[in-house]
Amino acid sequence: MSRPVVAVPADLKIVDGVVWHAAQNQYVKAALKVADVMSFIVPAFEDGNEADAILDHVDGLLVSGSVSNVHPSLYGVEAREEDGPFDPGRDATSLPLIRRAIERGIPMLAICRGIQELNVALGGTLQTEIQENEGIWDHRKPDTSDRDEAFAIRQSVIVREGSCIANYLGLAGEIQVNSLHRQAIAETAPRIQVEATAPDGTVEAVSVIDAKAFACGVQWHPEYWAETDGPSRHLFTAFGDAVRAYAAAKAR
Numbered sequence: 001m002s003r004p005v006v007a008v009p010a011d012l013k014i015v016d017g018v019v020w021h022a023a024q025n026q027y028v029k030a031a032l033k034v035a036d037v038m039s040f041i042v043p044a045f046e047d048g049n050e051a052d053a054i055l056d057h058v059d060g061l062l063v064s065g066s067v068s069n070v071h072p073s074l075y076g077v078e079a080r081e082e083d084g085p086f087d088p089g090r091d092a093t094s095l096p097l098i099r100r101a102i103e104r105g106i107p108m109l110a111i112c113r114g115i116q117e118l119n120v121a122l123g124g125t126l127q128t129e130i131q132e133n134e135g136i137w138d139h140r141k142p143d144t145s146d147r148d149e150a151f152a153i154r155q156s157v158i159v160r161e162g163s164c165i166a167n168y169l170g171l172a173g174e175i176q177v178n179s180l181h182r183q184a185i186a187e188t189a190p191r192i193q194v195e196a197t198a199p200d201g202t203v204e205a206v207s208v209i210d211a212k213a214f215a216c217g218v219q220w221h222p223e224y225w226a227e228t229d230g231p232s233r234h235l236f237t238a239f240g241d242a243v244r245a246y247a248a249a250k251a252r
């Protein structure tokens, strides 16, 4: 059987005046090298993408991180310029794909912006500039142009015993992760259960209650060290196994 395929919603990027629909290499490389699945990058159009038609052709959904933020209007908050940058095409593409993948039992892994999209897609809210809150650490991307330094593993996260994410990671309790975000989950959506938090209380991993298949999100970046970091590798391998199981069942 050929490698199954996962949909990866693109970001809209403007480079030298040219508009690109792009996904970062670290996500699609981890998908291929560790999860052993191919990626189909979905253009970030504000309209025209039909979630079911896209999902009919894939066996999983991988929702990546991005420096852009989910538009606050999608969770009932008035947008301020400082809440950006925004990517309405990414929002309009990701959220319907997330909702339909969950409804159809298509495996989904959501990372960083992705976990925030997952929570909003199911009716939850986000908070911004979390580092300005009393007792909350600075989870933002370190001030460096070196990507390995920016994505360095530097923060504790406590994974709940018996959680889906503990099963996928192959362990529970304290793990070390990277951290590059200024927003986080505020109110969890009705079907979202928290599965890991930072010692400062920031939500770091969730799963979807009563999901038909693999359906979880992490606020950190397992893709970046997926080939070398144990928990990251386990998570991407478990996602790939879920995608293969879905593809095999679909083929029957």
Ligand SMILES: N[C@@H](CCC(=O)NCCCC(=O)O)C(=O)O
Residues within 6 Å of the ligand: 064, 065, 066, 067, 068, 069, 111, 112, 113, 114, 141, 180, 181, 182, 183, 184
């Ligand atoms: N914009 C959101 C989500 C942060 C996120 O996905 N970070 C990864 C992108 C970092 C990079 O590739 O440079 C937030 O800030 O919370």
